[in-house]
Amino acid sequence: MFKRKKKEMMVYVVMGFLEAGKTSLICDLITDDMYDDVKTLILACEEGEEEYTQDILNRGKAVCEYIEDEEAFCGEVIKKFLKKHRPDRIIIEYNGMWPVAHIPKLCDELEEICFDSEVIFQTLDVANDETFLLYMKNMPSMMVEHFKMAQMVIINRCTVEKTNKTAIRGSIKAVNPAVQIVYESEDDAFYEMKEELPFDINAEVIDISNDDFGLWYIDMSEHQENYDGKTLKVTGMIQKPSGLPQGFVVFGRFAMTCCADDVQYMGFLCKADSWEEYKNKQYVTVTARLEYKYMDEYGEEGPVFYAEEIIPAEKPDEELVYFN
Structure with a gap:
C-alpha cells in the first residue's frame, strides 16, 4: 500500500539579543505575499521595543502567544498552543539570553507531538551591526553559541562607512564554516561594496x-x-x-x-x-x-x-x- 505523504510543518527559530531586529524580521516573514494562505503561530519568548500589532497579525494570518518563563519553553506547553490554533507553521522569537541547548531538545519533542507531519527546523540568528563588535567583546560565549546553532546569520543596519564585513565573517565562520551570512542595509551602495582583504591574492x-x-x-x-x-x-x-x-x-x-x-x-x-x-x-x-x-x-x-x-x-x- 502507498503511504500518505506527510504534511510539512516549518518551524523557524529566530535568535538574537534585544533590539537585534528579530520582531521586524518576523513581521516581514508573516506578511510576505508568498505565504498568503499560511496560518502562523508566533511564540514570542521576550518582549522587545517593537510589538506584534493586531493589524500586522491580521494581515499575516498569524497569532502570537508569549512564553516568558524559560521552564515553559517545552513541548508540553507548545502542544497546548498547537491544539488551540492549528497553525501551518511556527515562528519562535527566541530569548537571546536563554541557552541554545533548549532548541534541539524542542525539535525532538515537536517531532513526537506532530507525528503526522514532517517537522522541518530552520535556525536564524539576527544581529545588529551597530552593536555586533560590542557584544563580541562583552558576551563572546553567548554570541558564539548562537553562531554555532544558526543555519543563517542576518546582519542588519549595515553601512558603507562602518560595517567591517571581513571582521564579521571571520568571527562567524571560525565557529560555523557552513553558515550562510546575509547582510542588510538601506543603502544600495553597500551591496556594491567589495570585501577588502589585507593581503593581495593576485601577487606572485x-x-x-x-x-x-x-x-x-x-x-x-x-x-x-x-x-x-x-x-x-x-x-x-x-x-x-x-x-x-x-x-x-x-x-x-x-x-x-x-x-x-x-x-x-x-x-x-x-x-x-x-x-x-x-x-x-x-x-x-x-x-x-x-x-x-x-x-x-x-x-x-x-x-x-x-x-x-x-x-x-x-x-x-x-x-x-x-x-x-
Missing part, C-alpha cells in the same frame, strides 16, 4: 602576516579557487604526529574562536623533502605551493602545502590567532 607570492593568519585561513576555507595552485608565504607552528605519510607535518596556529577556554589548533598538511632539522612545535616561515587534493588524513579533499622554502621563525608576538 601571497604574503600573509602573522596578524592576518586567521582572516586568511577563513578565506582559504571558503574560496579555494582563489588559492589553488598559488604560492604563499606564511608563518606557523609545525606538529609531527605519528602516522603521517613520509615528508608530511601539520602546519598551523592555535586559534581562539571564542574565549580563553576555547583554544584549538587549526592546521593542515605540509610536505617538504625533510623536516629532520626542525623540532615538533617549532615555528617556521614557509614559502609553499597550495593545492587542494584528497588525503586520507582529511577523509576528503583539503588544502596541502608543498614547501619550496623553510626558514626558522620566532614565535609571533600574539601567539593566538583571532578571526576578526
Whole structure:
C-alpha cells in the first residue's frame, strides 16, 4: 500500500539579543505575499521595543502567544498552543539570553507531538551591526553559541562607512564554516561594496602576516579557487604526529574562536623533502605551493602545502590567532 505523504510543518527559530531586529524580521516573514494562505503561530519568548500589532497579525494570518518563563519553553506547553490554533507553521522569537541547548531538545519533542507531519527546523540568528563588535567583546560565549546553532546569520543596519564585513565573517565562520551570512542595509551602495582583504591574492607570492593568519585561513576555507595552485608565504607552528605519510607535518596556529577556554589548533598538511632539522612545535616561515587534493588524513579533499622554502621563525608576538 502507498503511504500518505506527510504534511510539512516549518518551524523557524529566530535568535538574537534585544533590539537585534528579530520582531521586524518576523513581521516581514508573516506578511510576505508568498505565504498568503499560511496560518502562523508566533511564540514570542521576550518582549522587545517593537510589538506584534493586531493589524500586522491580521494581515499575516498569524497569532502570537508569549512564553516568558524559560521552564515553559517545552513541548508540553507548545502542544497546548498547537491544539488551540492549528497553525501551518511556527515562528519562535527566541530569548537571546536563554541557552541554545533548549532548541534541539524542542525539535525532538515537536517531532513526537506532530507525528503526522514532517517537522522541518530552520535556525536564524539576527544581529545588529551597530552593536555586533560590542557584544563580541562583552558576551563572546553567548554570541558564539548562537553562531554555532544558526543555519543563517542576518546582519542588519549595515553601512558603507562602518560595517567591517571581513571582521564579521571571520568571527562567524571560525565557529560555523557552513553558515550562510546575509547582510542588510538601506543603502544600495553597500551591496556594491567589495570585501577588502589585507593581503593581495593576485601577487606572485601571497604574503600573509602573522596578524592576518586567521582572516586568511577563513578565506582559504571558503574560496579555494582563489588559492589553488598559488604560492604563499606564511608563518606557523609545525606538529609531527605519528602516522603521517613520509615528508608530511601539520602546519598551523592555535586559534581562539571564542574565549580563553576555547583554544584549538587549526592546521593542515605540509610536505617538504625533510623536516629532520626542525623540532615538533617549532615555528617556521614557509614559502609553499597550495593545492587542494584528497588525503586520507582529511577523509576528503583539503588544502596541502608543498614547501619550496623553510626558514626558522620566532614565535609571533600574539601567539593566538583571532578571526576578526
